[in-house]
Amino acid sequence: MSSLSRVTETKRRHKQKKAGRARKAKQAQRSTLSYDEVFAGCGEPNDALENDSAE
16 A cells, blocks of 8 residues: 555646646647738738729
């Protein structure tokens, strides 16, 4: 039978490992912007062509 201190150390180690894994997973969910977010400030695709031909 394992000692209480060994059990406590093991629980602590597992808890810390799971916390780190959860933190990394949460961080990775929104690491990249979507296509719409990247090009949101550019306007509509045809706006640039219409404005250039009008000048």
